[in-house]
Amino acid sequence: MNVGLFIPCYIDQFYPQVAIATLKLLEKVGCTVNYPLQQTCCGQPMANSGYEHLAGGCNDNFVRNFADCDYIVSPSGSCTLHIKHHLHATNETAATAIRSRIYELTEFLTDVVQVKTLEAAFPYRVGLHQSCHGQRGLGLAQMSELMAPPFSKPGQLLGMVDGLELVQLDRRDECCGFGGTFCVTEEAVSAKMGKDRVADHLRHGVHYITGVDVSCLMHMEGILKRANSTVQVRHIAEILTATL
Template sequence: MKVGLFIPCYIDQFYPKVGIATLQLLEKLGVDVDYPQNQTCCGQPMANSGYEHLTKGTNELFINNFSGYDYIVSPSGSCALHIKDHLHSDKQHAAGETIRKRIYELTEFLTDVLHVKELKANFPYRVGLHQSCHGQRGLKISQMTELTAEPFSKPGTLLSMVNGIQMVNLSRNDECCGFGGTFCVTEEAVSVKMGKDRVADHIQHDAEYITAADMSCLMHMEGILKRGKSPVKVIHIAEILNAE
């Protein structure tokens, strides 16, 4: 198994420790990981803003960088979903279609491909899990609570394998944090109110950390926490699963 590691641009620029933790975690689990050096943004911000026609260059570059791997893994549900649903190329149609079938968000890769049953990780803190919308409703890595169906959470299952962790029960398990990519720019006030509500749920249940499979959501909530001078911290799930 040869895996291409896709690290989204905002993680590369602002949270490089998340990319490092993802790499280390995969290698601990025996995965042969490669990091294409020329990778850049996947084009999601442009597409979300209505400028999908400007993503042709990023699409071609992504295909050039990640063709030939058995799997592509990313610590971002939103970026993984964008590639899975929207990557296309007139020049390299077949290659693009293949990549769309081979890309996985980190927790779904660990659960569905590697079938991880135990982890040697330690994280003795109270943690609230934020179920990011792209992962939950797009990639379906956790069940939506409005459905009358058996609940499940791939991130939650992996976190339950971590020694010492105490998962807190939230009042609204799958409420949106309000980030939404460019939504937080075009609808700033609504985004902030949603973020404050999401953060308050974790604080009210005495969480010491908020975790998620999307660093973009955590970045949004981190800003709200810092402005409120809250001691609660954010941490990507890869960092917890890789903690020793």
């Protein structure tokens, strides 16, 4: 499979190890990966702030970079959702095709590659944060308010990791409060929501918190560090490529 790797700007700047882990994971499951060097922000921050009409340059650049890819994969649920639902460009035919070919990493591994085993080991208690964009926007996991069979694509992959104990939380699909620009415009509410989310993990004695969105993990990581907690955060790609 020929895959175009889309790395959101905040991962490129602050968490490059997540990008590297994603590349290793995709190659490990047999993908041929191309990283377009001219890629940049997908335009989500502008769109979330009410300035989507100013994101035309980002949109056209995204189309130029990824139009020829069979699949586009990203280790970010929120950025993937933005492209999947909101990408429009001067070349609208190409933009429409891209919207149907972009996948969040765990979605791609479970639905397209259909991974059944992983050679990974991570002998720790892990709490899974199922972020809002991934769960409710991309359908990566069942929403607890629905009377329907539960499922979790990230959870399915974590279940393939040797030694990993996936901890059951009290409120498994509660928002962490990051919300993109929400954490700036509603700082106090965002911080309180993040503290409540972190507390659920801490009550259950986790060693690590993981998820599919580095933005959510970054928010919770800040709360953990301010509390001098020994609990760490890891993007799911880092855990799925971990070895003893």
